[in-house]
Amino acid sequence: MSRNMSKNKFSKPAANQTPKAGDDGFLRVSLVNQSVFIRRKKTCPLRAIPISEINYKNLKLLNKFLTERGKILPSRITNVIPKKQKALAQAIKHARFLALISPIKKD
Amino acid sequence: MPLYETVFIARQDLAAEDIDVLTDNFSKIITGAGGKVVFKEYWGARNLAYKIKKNTRGHYVFLGMNADHAAIVELNRVMGYNEDVIRSATFKVEEHKGETALFASKNAKDYKAGKLAKKEPSKLDLAIDQVQFDI
Numbered sequence: 001m002s003r004n005m006s007k008n009k010f011s012k013p014a015a016n017q018t019p020k021a022g023d024d025g026f027l028r029v030s031l032v033n034q035s036v037f038i039r040r041k042k043t044c045p046l047r048a049i050p051i052s053e054i055n056y057k058n059l060k061l062l063n064k065f066l067t068e069r070g071k072i073l074p075s076r077i078t079n080v081i082p083k084k085q086k087a088l089a090q091a092i093k094h095a096r097f098l099a100l101i102s103p104i105k106k107d
Numbered sequence: 108m109p110l111y112e113t114v115f116i117a118r119q120d121l122a123a124e125d126i127d128v129l130t131d132n133f134s135k136i137i138t139g140a141g142g143k144v145v146f147k148e149y150w151g152a153r154n155l156a157y158k159i160k161k162n163t164r165g166h167y168v169f170l171g172m173n174a175d176h177a178a179i180v181e182l183n184r185v186m187g188y189n190e191d192v193i194r195s196a197t198f199k200v201e202e203h204k205g206e207t208a209l210f211a212s213k214n215a216k217d218y219k220a221g222k223l224a225k226k227e228p229s230k231l232d233l234a235i236d237q238v239q240f241d242i
Contacts, residue, residue, distance in 0.1 A: 045240040053231055056198075057207045061235045078240045098114055098196055099165070102156035 042079045046088075054087040056094035062101060066092070070105045108142065110203055111172045111179050115186055115195035116165035119152070126166050126215040129191060134170065136182050142174025145203050149218055151211040160193045166215065171203045208232075 046054070054061065065073050065080075065088055072092055075085040095101040115133075117126050126149070134144040150167035159165070172179070179197060186195045212218040228236075 045238050048234040048237065049231070052201060052204075057209055058231075058235070060208065060232070061238065064235075064238055094196065094198070096156070098116070098167075098194065099155040099157055099159060100153075 044079060044081045044084065046080055046084045049084075051084055051087055054084060054091050056091045056098065056100065058091075059095065059100055062088070062092050062095055066101070068105065070102050108173050108175055110200050111174060111197055112200050112203075113170045113172065113179075113182065113186075113195060113197045115168055115170075115192050116155070116159070116162075117168065118191050118193055119162045119164040119166070121166060121191060123215040123218065125191070126168065129189075130168050130170070130215075133182060133186065136185060137170075137172055137174045137178050140175060140178035140181065142172055142178045144170055144172055146171030146205075147213060148207060148210050149212050149215045150207075150209045151218055162193055165193060167209070168215075169207060169209075173203075 049061070056062075065078060067073060072089055075082065078085075080088060092101060096103045113133075117129060121129075130147065130149075134147065137144055146169065148169040148171075150169060152164050152166050155163055155165050183195070183197060186192045
């Protein structure tokens with residue numbers, strides 16, 4: 001008996017029940033007296049640029065991904081996809097070797 | 108034949124004619140070995156980001172080549188010996204793409220400092236301008 005009971009529980013979804021608030025996949029947050037965080041979906045900033053254009057000659061592009069001191073920004077912050085981050089890091093290192101970008105900027 | 112790019116930096120106190128002679132000598136090594144120099148660019152006398160062999164400025168020359176590996180090895184060997192070349196780098200590339208973003212003139216002779224013709228921004232330049240991310 002107990003077996004049948006449990007079977008029925010799973011096989012019959014509650015079709016007649018009206019969906020409660022919060023069942024439709026959205027999180028409802030009351031805005032009163034609460035700080036609300038809106039999380040935007042992050043995308044790769046280099047999606048419009050082909051991987052072949054990420055090279056040591058495009059200094060304008062490379063300079064965007066450096067800190068003030070000349071360090072490479074991590075993809076954790078910039079959200080560049082791994083394939084392009086690898087190309088970017090390699091391009092920056094090539095440009096540094098050719099003295100187009102300084103490896104470190106001292107104050 | 109595979110495609111290569113070479114960038115070399117010539118000493119700061121070289122005259123424009125000397126740089127052209129130097130470039131011709133290097134391209135002769137490639138053409139002599141059955142290769143081809145597809146692009147020849149002079150990027151101007153640029154400030155170096157750091158001192159290299161007591162030079163603060165350098166003449167950048169770019170060569171786009173279509174040559175065998177043996178010719179490239181020979182080119183690198185000769186450039187290593189030459190005292191006028193303070194640094195050089197060779198890269199293997201998938202394809203050659205017209206003028207580079209750093210293009211100044213075809214020969215060092217034609218170069219006029221501070222008088223670069225204003226080009227219309229290409230599609231890529233506009234795409235680069237739109238690159239943004241939040242920190």
